[in-house]
Amino acid sequence: MATLRSADVGRMKALALRIRRHVLTMTHQAKSSHVGSSLSMADLLAALYGGVLRVDAARPDWPDRDRFLLSKGHGAAALYAGLAEAGFFPPAWLERYYQDGSVLAGHVTHTGVPGVDVSTGALGHGLSIGCGMALAGKRDGRPFRVFVLLSDGECDEGSTWEAVLFAPHHRLDNLVAIVDYNKIQSLGTVAEVLDLHPLAAKWEAFGWAVREIDGHDVDHIVRSLQDIPFQPGRPSCIVAHTVKGKGVSFMEGKLLWHYRAPDADELARALAELEGRP
Amino acid sequence: MRAAFFRTVMEIAEHDERIMLVTGDLGFGVVEPFAQRFPERFVNVGVAEQNLIGVSAGLAMCGRIVFAYSIGNFPTLRCLEQIRNDVCYHRAAVKIVAVGGGFAYGALGATHHATEDLAVMRALPEMVVVAPGDPVETEHATRAVAVHPGPCYLRLGRAGEPVVHRSAVSFRLGQALSLRDGDALTLITTGGLLETAVRVADRLSARGVEARVLSMHTLRPLDEEAVLAAARETRMIVTLEEHSIIGGLGSAVADVLARRGDGRIRFFPMGIPSAFALHAGSQDYLRREYGLSPDSVLRSIEEHLQ
Known part of the structure; x- marks a missing residue:
């Protein structure tokens, strides 16, 4: 990818804002869960779909496209918003998110949704599939890269660690794992439920080239993603420190917003806060 | 195999x-x-x-x-x-x-x-x-x-099973293969018990009882027409599988007969009870233990025929 300029970063920040706005509106209309999980990854998605990923909305099946797998499939609202903003399908589809008869289900769904290669929702699946894709790319000599975005909660899954072992052994330096480390999982904080600390050191010990970043600093995210692979011959891992519910003060760091959808009043307050209005 | x-x-x-x-x-x-x-x-x-x-x-x-x-x-x-x-x-x-x-x-x-x-x-x-x-x-x-x-x-299965098909076969997924024909009964089998089914059919034939033998190598999609033809053209259907009696060949055939059959065919599924084996043993030993050896299959069929 050509070096991104500050104007591109500005564009990505604006994209992140639009993704957040969509997510809040979608979860409100749908009365659906996981708004906090979608907001914590909005800046990561904005960097990816705002210029890092080599994808073409006009050709979603382009064989040499970069692959993006949202292994934390419950962040579907944010991914659909990012895909719509990137032109894979009309933004009007977002209004039908989670509704009867819609193709946009509450977890990432590939059937009938341009730009989605892999359906997810059961945790701990995405990194293995990404390993297979990256291995195929390596052995075929194809230029595409594979990006897998994981939640911290799914680092509890044994299958995740099977894949974490596999990728360095096969020197998959075309594979990037990004962990949305918002530190809250289903029934409490990660520290309370099943502590992952020190998470970056674990990936490092398994053979990955690891960077820890602020997952809301778009400039920092982009600079890291431009350095892929961090080391030739090793898969790259970005441990992105994030805040669940990021961007809406009354949702930030609150387990409640893993489940609850904003009501009309909360939606208005959230949107006003995003716009910078009091 | x-x-x-x-x-x-x-x-x-x-x-x-x-x-x-x-x-x-x-x-x-x-x-x-x-x-x-x-x-x-x-x-x-x-x-x-x-x-x-x-x-x-x-x-x-x-x-x-x-x-x-x-x-x-x-x-x-x-x-x-x-x-x-x-x-x-x-x-x-x-x-x-x-x-x-x-x-x-x-x-x-x-x-x-x-x-x-x-x-x-x-x-x-x-x-x-x-x-x-x-x-x-x-x-x-x-x-x-x-x-x-x-x-x-x-x-x-594993290594060393005998070749049962002595002549060329026309194999298609979802299409049962017929190895013997007869009208007294149909033995439908899947997997490695095919040899057992053929041996049983030959011993029945020696006693004047002609059995059709179908190798139902594909369980999904199931060859429903072959099952229905067996129900129409023979007097009894016996399924034979080295698998739990729940959910395998017997269940699949029963499902077809219940949905599409005329309700008159006699049907006997043979397989493994839904339980864990309590003893170690060779494949032959465990087959005998669960009534899946040629001798015991033959005995069961003869009881059902009476």
């Missing part, structure tokens, strides 16, 4: 460079020729069946045809959700191959008895389920699942 499978995979891999063999660290003495001939198309993922299936799905999503190999219950039950979501939901060209169907690993203990695999695999959308009856069917089935565009489960 194992030898026939690996010989056939080698042959088709020579002509189709999409073919890959991925193993979960099993196949000592049998995967090596493939690994040496096609090192770029062989992967050993280690003892990690969830990753075996996930990696295979990812490879298939990038255009490969993947044989994912392991034994017993490891490539099916251990990683069932990966099979359902990553392979079947995405119609990925992953061909799961398990050596050790039924009691093939009998002496290794109940953990190694693959006696519910057909039921579980048969329930999955998009999955084609094949249990060949001898090395001849194994070769045909291996070629057929490689060509089929979506997910398949190939359940094999």
